[in-house]
Amino acid sequence: MKIAVSADSPDLNAKVGSRFGTSKYFIIVDRDTMDFEAVANPGASTYQGSGVQAVVLVISKKVDTVLTGYCSPTAIGHLTTNGIQVLAGVVGTVGKVVQMYKKGKLQRQPGVKSGLEAGVKIDKTTLIHALSNSVNQIIRLLPVLTGVVLLIGLFSSFISKELLSSVFSGNIAIDTLLGASLGSIFAGSPINSYIIGGEFLEYGISLFAVTALIISWVTVGIVQLPAEIAALGIRFALVRNAVSFALSLIIAFFTVVFFTIIGV
Amino acid sequence: MNMSNRTTRKQSVMRMIYFPASVIAVYGIIFAFMPARAFLALKSSGIIFSNIIIPLSLVFILMIVLNLFLKPAYIASFLGKEAGIKGIILSMTAGIISTGPIYAWYPMLKELNEKGAGSSSIAVFLNSRAVKPFLLPIMIAYFGCLYVAILTVFTITGALVAGYIVGALVEKNVIKYTD
Numbered sequence: 001m002k003i004a005v006s007a008d009s010p011d012l013n014a015k016v017g018s019r020f021g022t023s024k025y026f027i028i029v030d031r032d033t034m035d036f037e038a039v040a041n042p043g044a045s046t047y048q049g050s051g052v053q054a055v056v057l058v059i060s061k062k063v064d065t066v067l068t069g070y071c072s073p074t075a076i077g078h079l080t081t082n083g084i085q086v087l088a089g090v091v092g093t094v095g096k097v098v099q100m101y102k103k104g105k106l107q108r109q110p111g112v113k114s115g116l117e118a119g120v121k122i123d124k125t126t127l128i129h130a131l132s133n134s135v136n137q138i139i140r141l142l143p144v145l146t147g148v149v150l151l152i153g154l155f156s157s158f159i160s161k162e163l164l165s166s167v168f169s170g171n172i173a174i175d176t177l178l179g180a181s182l183g184s185i186f187a188g189s190p191i192n193s194y195i196i197g198g199e200f201l202e203y204g205i206s207l208f209a210v211t212a213l214i215i216s217w218v219t220v221g222i223v224q225l226p227a228e229i230a231a232l233g234i235r236f237a238l239v240r241n242a243v244s245f246a247l248s249l250i251i252a253f254f255t256v257v258f259f260t261i262i263g264v
Numbered sequence: 265m266n267m268s269n270r271t272t273r274k275q276s277v278m279r280m281i282y283f284p285a286s287v288i289a290v291y292g293i294i295f296a297f298m299p300a301r302a303f304l305a306l307k308s309s310g311i312i313f314s315n316i317i318i319p320l321s322l323v324f325i326l327m328i329v330l331n332l333f334l335k336p337a338y339i340a341s342f343l344g345k346e347a348g349i350k351g352i353i354l355s356m357t358a359g360i361i362s363t364g365p366i367y368a369w370y371p372m373l374k375e376l377n378e379k380g381a382g383s384s385s386i387a388v389f390l391n392s393r394a395v396k397p398f399l400l401p402i403m404i405a406y407f408g409c410l411y412v413a414i415l416t417v418f419t420i421t422g423a424l425v426a427g428y429i430v431g432a433l434v435e436k437n438v439i440k441y442t443d
Contacts, residue, residue: 130331137327137363140280147284149316150291153309157301191323191399195312198406207411215419218394219426224366231370232377232386236434240387243429247391251422255415263410 001031003101004058005094006068010038012095018069020088021054027094028061031102034095055079067097067106073129141189148192152199168205179209180248183216184241187224193217207259211252219244319401326398330363352427355385356420359392366393384431391423 006017007025012034017023024044029036039061041054055078058066063084071079071088079086087106090097100106168175179200183193197210220241221228228237294302362369373386395416396403403412 126332130328133331134324134327137331138324143280143284147287149309149312150284150287150305152312153305153307154287154290154294156308157305189399190394190396191402194399194403194406195316199312201406211415214415215394215422218396219391219422221366227366227370231374236383236386236430239433240390240426240430243387243426243433244391247422247426251415251418255411255418258414258418259411262414 001065002061002063003029003031003065003067003098004061004063005029005090005097006041006054006066007038007094010040012036012093012098014094016067016069016090016092016094016097020066020068020071020075023054023068026054026057026061028063029094029098031064031098034098036094058084065101067101073126141191144188145191145195148195152196156199165204168200168209170206172206172208175206175209176212176249176252179205179252180212180216180220180245183213183248184220184222184245186217187221190214190218207256208252211255212248215251216245216248219248315405316402319405322401323398326401327363330361330398351382351385352388352424355388355427356392356423359389359423360395360397360420362389362393363398366390382431383434384427387430388423388427391426392420394419394423 005027006020006023007014007027008017008023009015010025010027012027012029014025014027017025022044023041026039026041027036028039039057041057055075058079059082065085065087066079067087067090069088069090071086076086076088087101090106092100097106168178186193193214197214200210200213201207222241225237225241228241232240291302291305294305373381373389377383377386400412407415
């Protein structure tokens with residue numbers, strides 16, 4: 001296992017570099033033998049794109065973990081996508097911080113910040129990044145949300161309560177099963193399940209069915225099943241989805257029963 | 265980012281646009297033949313929009329806060345590092361605070377799984393995603409605080425139960441197969 005530490009000079013006594021992108025060196029240490037290699041950071045002398053060059057260097061060295069002072073959210077994103085763990089806010093000498101990391105003491109050391117706290121450094125860049133991420137998330141949410149709301153509008157003007165009642169019969173067991181099935185088929189942001197669920201309640205459909213729909217919307221994914229199988233294996237994906245479907249019925253039952261008892 | 269991940273994302277973006285476009289097309293057709301009905305449908309949609317606009321603004325603020333303080337690298341560091349109950353609790357926390365569509369998480373989960381994160385941890389993570397702190401304003405607007413509180417407790421309990429059962433069934437099968 002290899003650990004890359006940003007450093008000011010090419011040895012184990014060097015101080016940990018304060019910024020991942022512009023540190024002069026990376027000391028790449030073998031976790032088990034403590035053998036190390038010092039590599040000059042090609043991005044140290046450049047103002048633009050230094051982070052990218054450092055990311056490429058670290059990935060090419062097949063490193064598992066990066067220890068550094070500060071790492072930009074973008075660099076953290078690239079490193080993490082490539083399976084590299086990043087611990088920022090690290091201070092001390094290279095040799096010492098690697099030993100601390102090996103003992104699992106690094107994150108608990110007073111004064112040494114974790115990856116979370118690295119993100120807490122709310123400078124202008126971090127704020128802009130968080131804002132643009134949030135705007136992107138909302139923008140990604142809006143098209144489907146708009147479609148769902150418009151579709152519900154259509155339903156309300158074309159589908160009568162009587163028609164919906166013929167599908168949701170009023171039998172709690174069947175309705176809950178139907179709600180869970182609908183939730184399993186649909187995908188996307190759960191915000192849509194809340195809106196659909198809320199409108200279903202207006203139509204007199206039972207809270208059992210609506211709760212099962214909300215739970216299974218996230219926990220069961222028929223549409224995402226191929227992706228889940230590809231990532232985690234067919235056995236895991238099938239078992240997890242089947243178990244989650246059954247649990248959505250049980251959770252619906254207990255939630256509504258407790259809600260009825262406490263709410264009275 | 266690998267090709268399959270990029271394709272999945274592209275497909276998802278297409279799905280995202282196709283759906284509202286199809287609904288708008290249906291509206292167009294209805295407008296041509298039954299304008300009164302179409303207006304009624306639009307009016308109903310407008311009421312729903314007006315009901316969710318304030319909670320949606322709160323959602324946006326919560327999203328900014330979460331994006332400021334939580335990075336995927338930090339969330340990933342919760343998974344697969346600890347065994348036992350502590351590991352399960354960390355996975356649950358990671359699931360609750362994780363944001364974004366699930367397909368974005370699959371590559372990371374695959375890698376964590378290959379690095380030894382147990383089936384239980386991953387199942388707990390996936391099922392805990394049903395608790396969405398930043399969507400609470402919308403949920404409360406529709407269902408009320410009491411219902412949301414009870415549902416959250418049972419959702420978390422359900423995620424832990426799912427993790428236990430999935431772990432037991434998947435690991436059991438592995439032993440049987442390797443024997």
